[in-house]
Amino acid sequence: MSNDSTTPSNDGTLMGVMILTRHGDREGFYQDPLTYTASLTSITPLGTVQEFQLGQQLRGKYLNSHSPLFIPGIAADLFDQTQIHVRADAGGELGVIYDSAVALLQGLFPATPSFTTTLANGTTVEGALGGYQYVPIESVEPANDVSLEGYTNCATFDAATLAFYNSPEFLQKANDSAHFLSLLPPFLDGRPVTLVNIYNIFDYVNVNFIHNATFANSLPPTFLQQVRDLANFHEHGVFTSAQLNGIGNIAGRTILPVMIQELQAIANASNPLKIAYQSLAYKPFLSLFNMTGAAQQNPRLANMVNYAAAVVLEVRQPAGGGDAVLRLKFKNGTDEADFTTYNFLGQTHDVPLTDLINFVTPALIPSTSAWCAACNNTQDRGCAALTKAAATGQVSRRDGLVERQGLAERSTVFADESVGYQHQAMISPVNAGLVGMSATLAMLGMLMLLGFISVGKGRHSRKDYSSLRNIRRGSIFVKIVEILITFTNYAVVSSILVRLSSDMDHSIPTAVLQCLGYSNELFCGIMGFQYLVRVFCMVFYSALGA
Numbered sequence: 001m002s003n004d005s006t007t008p009s010n011d012g013t014l015m016g017v018m019i020l021t022r023h024g025d026r027e028g029f030y031q032d033p034l035t036y037t038a039s040l041t042s043i044t045p046l047g048t049v050q051e052f053q054l055g056q057q058l059r060g061k062y063l064n065s066h067s068p069l070f071i072p073g074i075a076a077d078l079f080d081q082t083q084i085h086v087r088a089d090a091g092g093e094l095g096v097i098y099d100s101a102v103a104l105l106q107g108l109f110p111a112t113p114s115f116t117t118t119l120a121n122g123t124t125v126e127g128a129l130g131g132y133q134y135v136p137i138e139s140v141e142p143a144n145d146v147s148l149e150g151y152t153n154c155a156t157f158d159a160a161t162l163a164f165y166n167s168p169e170f171l172q173k174a175n176d177s178a179h180f181l182s183l184l185p186p187f188l189d190g191r192p193v194t195l196v197n198i199y200n201i202f203d204y205v206n207v208n209f210i211h212n213a214t215f216a217n218s219l220p221p222t223f224l225q226q227v228r229d230l231a232n233f234h235e236h237g238v239f240t241s242a243q244l245n246g247i248g249n250i251a252g253r254t255i256l257p258v259m260i261q262e263l264q265a266i267a268n269a270s271n272p273l274k275i276a277y278q279s280l281a282y283k284p285f286l287s288l289f290n291m292t293g294a295a296q297q298n299p300r301l302a303n304m305v306n307y308a309a310a311v312v313l314e315v316r317q318p319a320g321g322g323d324a325v326l327r328l329k330f331k332n333g334t335d336e337a338d339f340t341t342y343n344f345l346g347q348t349h350d351v352p353l354t355d356l357i358n359f360v361t362p363a364l365i366p367s368t369s370a371w372c373a374a375c376n377n378t379q380d381r382g383c384a385a386l387t388k389a390a391a392t393g394q395v396s397r398r399d400g401l402v403e404r405q406g407l408a409e410r411s412t413v414f415a416d417e418s419v420g421y422q423h424q425a426m427i428s429p430v431n432a433g434l435v436g437m438s439a440t441l442a443m444l445g446m447l448m449l450l451g452f453i454s455v456g457k458g459r460h461s462r463k464d465y466s467s468l469r470n471i472r473r474g475s476i477f478v479k480i481v482e483i484l485i486t487f488t489n490y491a492v493v494s495s496i497l498v499r500l501s502s503d504m505d506h507s508i509p510t511a512v513l514q515c516l517g518y519s520n521e522l523f524c525g526i527m528g529f530q531y532l533v534r535v536f537c538m539v540f541y542s543a544l545g546a
Contacts, residue, residue, distance in 0.1 A: 014314055016276075022281065023100035024047025029093060030200055038094075043095070043096045043103075055104035074275070087137070089279065089280055091141070115133060147254050147257070150250040150253065150371060173230075181193050184223070184227075199234055232302070235282070235304050251287040252287030293346055294328065294343070297342070308333045309331065311330050325353065326353055
């Protein structure tokens with residue numbers, strides 16, 4: 001562990017950084033101690049300042065050309081959308097986390113008079129608010145993307161939490177802290193005073209200690225820290241597991257796949273990504289520090305991180321070449337002036353990115369379908385669609401978290417295509433054939449009804465065959481029948497081709513080529529039937545004209 005100011009800068013090339021931050025100061029907040037569903041809250045002016053100052057500090061380190069940690073090639077003044085990717089958790093504290101990201105980015109990429117455009121008439125226009133820069137932020141909705149809040153609506157996580165509350169360790173802690181807890185009711189405005197509810201007790205005490213002078217002056221000096229210590233015990237027990245793939249680590253197991261993808265993108269010299277930033281609640285930090293062994297090597301990381309805390313994973317190219325390595329730095333909010341370098345994965349130096357990937361991969365939850373299985377959920381957050389698709393034998397090509405292409409592009413959030421399939425069941429080959437056959441028989445029946453076709457051995461009047469008017473009338477009508485049949489079959493074939501091209505991501509020409517090259521029975525059979533009908537009409541037309 002070393003202070004950031006003493007970290008050597010000549011040990012390789014900095015390729016880019018991944019930034020993880022907790023939101024800034026907010027108003028009061030409640031979350032269910034079993035399911036961790038949360039109430040509405042709002043960021044405070046203090047919270048925006050904390051995040052803005054953090055953004056300024058990060059800018060001074062990584063976007064300042066005079067800094068030894070400057071990221072080579074980054075557009076430091078006017079941001080380049082291909083070089084930065086930002087995600088913000090839209091659940092839990094709701095807008096607090098997103099607003100925190102906005103505030104941090106104001107410090108990271110401040111307004112600049114360089115943000116201008118020259119119009120066709122020669123007028124130069126500066127961006128609003130003195131050249132304010134609008135860095136895109138991906139709002140990660142928990143209902144659509146499980147990566148940043150893998151722990152909600154998760155039955156196995158809830159069961160593990162309940163088991164923790166009934167564990168000997170928890171019951172012993174509750175017994176040991178019973179006397180202290182009995183002293184808290186006068187300060188809690190009627191809130192339940194139990195160890196199970198200790199996070200909400202801590203949050204209430206902490207928020208009021210910051211914002212309510214009367215409360216802060218009346219609270220005994222040691223009470224805030226004592227409540228914090230109990231909350232740290234509580235949250236660490238809920239959001240960690242001794243086993244790497246334990247359900248308590250789910251907040252880390254769902255965010256790590258996205259982190260790894262972005263770290264790999266930064267390490268790829270041909271990829272323009274330089275900064276990957278994720279704005280979070282405190283839960284993923286507990287799981288990540290536990291899964292990577294950082295908390296075991298540095299026990300102070302086993303606690304909840306403060307408001308505006310930040311982790312920076314520097315991606316470096318070693319001076320001697322070889323695979324990219326990671327350097328972990330952490331600053332615990334405004335309590336600490338600078339970042340400190342921490343060891344992880346049991347190592348005492350920079351960690352190869354491949355080591356991290358190889359170590360955590362067996363425990364990852366990389367998709368919504370994997371999350372549904374891990375959480376035993378068949379209803380929520382996309383699981384209902386996946387369950388229905390599995391029951392009907394339909395396979396979804398995109399079942400989860402985030403689909404990225406090169407990670408220089410904006411990510412595409414959950415878009416399970418199986419949902420669309422439920423209302424667009426394709427026509428079976430048998431039914432498709434029946435459609436074409438029915439159309440043919442209907443037209444032939446009409447022809448027979450009107451006397452243009454006769455069946456059986458009945459005799460025909462010589463006058464009927466010699467009448468030019470009847471021949472012409474029959475010829476015209478048969479031609480109409482041929483056209484109607486052709487258009488009917490083309491309509492069926494076209495609808496099937498369109499459906500196939502939609503469901504298989506193929507264009508119609510590609511579908512036709514499939515017919516010619518691979519004999520797709522669904523539409524090739526109908527096309528063959530159509531041509532059979534046309535041949536029949538041509539023969540019949542020739543007979544009438546004979």
